Amino acid sequence: MKRSSGVRVCAVAAAGALSLALVTGCSSGSDKKTDDTKASGSASAxxxxxxxxxxxxxxxxxLLAQxxxxxYKVAADKEIVSLxxxxxxxxxPDCEPVAWATSALAPGDTDSDARNSVSQVPEGVDKGDIEAAFDFDVTIVGLSSYDGDGAEKAMKAVADGVKACAGGYGVAQDGDASKVSKVVDDKVPAQGDEAIGYTQSIGMDEGTADFHTLVVRKGNTIATFYTANVGALAGGKSAAVEIPAAVVQAQLAKFK
Incomplete structure (x- = not known):
């Protein structure tokens, strides 16, 4: 069975603010003293x-915990952690941040990242009904943190990548290649300090499927979210899935 490598990472995974306030000083006294202070530059913050x-x-x-x-079930699948x-x-190259974010990898330049999966596993399913047992959604969550303005630069790289890759790009993992036919900028609600959403259309066994990714920055930390249906991925079928707002809100709430 052939399966798109563009979503292979998520299929495998499913199987298993800092805010600083500037203090400014002010001085009282005559106009001349104020002018002298301005001239000397001693009042600079x-x-x-x-x-x-x-x-x-x-x-x-x-990261979200059980x-x-x-x-929801939270899992630190080995395949996700080692990715x-x-x-x-x-x-x-301009499409790398777009592909990385979808795979729960840091979209920017940092060696500080972590990831896991959050899923809604169906209950009361007959063990013999394989199709029903795998009919559930999984959200791959990735966190990454940056020094200085690295997080802002990473968000810009994602935004620029969405524009540069609108006409699509090729992606491969472990030699298994596929084609993203287009990338579309999504209008997402204001979240964190900055949020970017995009949809990628990827070739599947049964036509083309759309997959959503959300990237949110809070201070110098970035959270990425990607949701897919496990059964649809395993079968090479198209099944658009929305990223659960509950997962996004719960994850962002853990940031200070």
Whole structure:
């Protein structure tokens, strides 16, 4: 059975603010004293310290855990944890942040990231009904953190990538190649400090399927979300799935 490598990462995975306030000073006295102060530059505010990225362990603790969302199962699947950028090959460099975010990998330049999966596994399903047993949605969640303005640069890279890759791009994992026919910018609600959503149309065994990705920044940390139906992916079928708002809200609520 052939399966699109563009969504293979998610199929495999499914199987298993910092805000700083600037303090400004003011002085009282005569107009002449104020003018003298301005001239000397002594009233300038001190520079804010650069944002410091969170470590992998700190990000791991920020990921959703079992019990954080009622009705959802949280798993740290080995395939997700071990996934790396080196395993994903894209034929257009500008499209790399777009492909990385969909795979729960850091869309920017950082070595601090973590990921897991959150799924709604059906209950009371007959063990003999394989199709029903795999008919559930899984959301792959990725967190990444950056020093300085790295998070803002990563968001820009994603936004630029969505525009540059509107006409599609080629992607491969472990030699299994497929084609993203188009990338469309989604209008998403305001979330965190900055949010970007996009839909990728990817070739499947039974035509083309649309898949949504959401990227949200809070301070110098970025969260990425991608949701798919396990049964549809395994069968190479098209099944558009919305990213659960409950998962997004619960994950963002864990950021300070």
């Amino acid at each position: 001190p520079a804010a310290p650069a944002a410091k990225k969170l470590t992998k362990d700190e990000l791991q603790k920020l 019990g954080d969302i009622k009705g 790396s950028k080196s395993k994903i090959k894209v034929d257009k």
